[in-house]
Amino acid sequence: MKPIERRLFLDRFLNYVKFDTQSSEESETYPSTEKQKELGRYLVKELTEMGLQDVEMDEHGYVFATLPANVDYPVPTIGLIAHMDTSPEVSGANVKPIIHENYQGGDIVLPGDPEQVLKPETDKALKECIGQDIITSDGTTLLGADNKAGIAEIMGALQYLIENPDIKHGKIRVAFTVDEEVGTGTKYFDVKKFGADYAYTIDGESAGEIEDETFCADTAKITIKGVNVHPGYAKGKLINGIKIAAEIIERLPKDSMSPETTEGREGYLHPHAIKGGVELTEIIFLVRDFTVEGLKEKEEFLQKLCDEMNKKYAPASATLTVEESYRNMKYKIDEDPKVVEYAIEAVKRAGLQPKQGLIRGGTDGARLSYMGLLTPNVFTGGHNFHSKKEWICIRDMEKAVETIVHLANIWAEKSK
Incomplete structure (x- = not known):
């Protein structure tokens, strides 16, 4: 040609x-x-x-x-x-x-x-x-x-x-x-x-x-409902949703499963955005993997964190919802x-x-x-x-x- x-x-x-x-x-x-x-x-x-x-x-x-x-x-x-x-x-x-x-x-x-x-x-x-x-x-x-x-x-x-x-x-x-x-x-x-x-x-x-x-992609959201009372009279009553969110993020792997630590075929769990206050806090995660099975493993990890927070901080709660993005x-x-x-x-x-x-x-x-x-x-x-x-x-x-x-x-x- x-x-x-x-x-x-x-x-x-x-x-x-x-x-x-x-x-x-x-x-x-x-x-x-x-x-x-x-x-x-x-x-x-x-x-x-x-x-x-x-x-x-x-x-x-x-x-x-x-x-x-x-x-x-x-x-x-x-x-x-x-x-x-x-x-x-x-x-x-x-x-x-x-x-x-x-x-x-x-x-x-x-x-x-x-x-x-x-x-x-x-x-x-x-x-x-x-x-x-x-x-x-x-x-x-x-x-x-x-x-x-x-x-x-x-x-x-x-x-x-x-x-x-x-x-x-x-x-x-x-x-x-x-x-x-x-x-x-x-x-x-x-x-x-x-x-x-x-x-x-x-x-x-x-x-x-x-x-x-x-990638296969999902968006995961953890909704944290804290217990809010006047901070001057909060001892034994207030449960801070922001602190629960911070603990969840702190529990994420430090050397793996994040955009900054993965390449090639490795997927990740990325806290993309956070908003809210003491009574209601939301964390948005981007969940990425090349297989649906890899997505589910990462979402199960998030669910386990929520279960642990619910047990530790009841009556406060952490609820996971997942929305499919693409495959x-x-x-x-x-x-x-x-x-x-x-x-x-x-x-x-x-x-x-x-x-x-x-x-x-x-x-x-x-x-x-x-x-x-x-x-x-x-x-x-x-x-x-x-x-x-x-x-x-x-x-x-x-x-x-x-x-x-x-x-x-x-x-x-x-x-x-």
């Missing part, structure tokens, strides 16, 4: 990051910020000008489009998905992207905030980009590669397929979603209306990575493994070594997989997401576009 030209994706990416699309965890609207729709409207215009069909932005802010098949035999419809919002953790306003040409190693000091420095000794992926062009922000904001790189790469692949009709592909459905960063990216996503048989989120990191596993998409994807096998083959055809990985978190793809649309995650080439040190290598963006093109072609090829 012909080389992937930068014009297909780079100018788009540098333009998209200038849209402030930061989502909000505090908002009660959907999408959580109206400004996400500004990028959505712009993408509708671009998709229409490219000649795609069924282009729309719906009432929820989702952008959809269709690239028709160019073969006359049945091929499964493939979905390509990326999200428009950026993380609430770091500002996405007034992003000033900088291209560091022909990186030769060493530190990269970001000029807008010289305290923001990319160091190859701590950022190992930089060493794989010697001689390449790297994009960062100026250090005062995040870059927005998560996930505007995915959007630009999808758009670049669509343009490439339109310009090269000799590359055969089935029907491709495109979706650009909102509010992924606040966990509600698929809240109103209509899988049936989308009409894809399989899909891919283009939202991963290092070049060559295909991710088909996520490891691998449970579903393993039911039809070709969706991953074809992605791995596409990476190989792009000249990369495939790396089948896992996500210590969740994705829109995890929820979509349980909604009936198997959706593993494909790399974008970005690094240090959600931070001012976010960066991406232009070569790896090019490889992401190439991988998407091969992926579309493989589905057509395998369907003959």
Whole structure:
């Protein structure tokens, strides 16, 4: 196939990051910020000008489009998905992207905030980009590669397929979603209306990575009801809910089972928030593991702590409730493994070594997989997401576009 030209994706990416699309965890609207729709409207215009069909932005802010098949035999419809919002953790306003040409190693000091420095000794992926062009922000904001790189790469692949009709592909459905960063990216996503048989989120990191596993996730809440009386006359009567909460947290393992002490396949029990007073205190825990069994073990540990507090501090009480968040998409994807096998083959055809990985978190793809649309995650080439040190290598963006093109072609090829 012909080389992937930068014009297909780079100018788009540098333009998209200038849209402030930061989502909000505090908002009660959907999408959580109206400004996400500004990028959505712009993408509708671009998709229409490219000649795609069924282009729309719906009432929820989702952008959809269709690239028709160019073969006359049945091929499964493939979905390509990326999200428009950026993380609430770091500002996405007034992003000033900088291209560091022909990186030769060493530190990269970001000029807008010289305290923001990319160091190859701590950022190992930089060493794989010697001689390449790297994009960062100026250090005062995040870059927005998560996930505007995915959007630009999808758009670049669509343009490439339109310009090269000799590359055969089935029907491709495109979706650009909102509010992924606040966990509600698929809240109103209509899988049936989308009409894809399989899909891919283009939202991963290092070049060559295909991710088909996520955490299983629950949110656990311990509600502590203390006994409150006037502190001046409290001897033998007052039972302080705050102190019970402190004791529960103190009893958590110090060297394991926390985000700061785990990696790889290790799960954790993370006290995420605490609020309240003497009479009523609540602790919110994020419970994460790659298996449902691992989740249950951690929740049983919390229940044991509650039982002990109830025995020790009666008539005060500690009650555990658990709410399911999402499940490891691998449970579903393993039911039809070709969706991953074809992605791995596409990476190989792009000249990369495939790396089948896992996500210590969740994705829109995890929820979509349980909604009936198997959706593993494909790399974008970005690094240090959600931070001012976010960066991406232009070569790896090019490889992401190439991988998407091969992926579309493989589905057509395998369907003959």
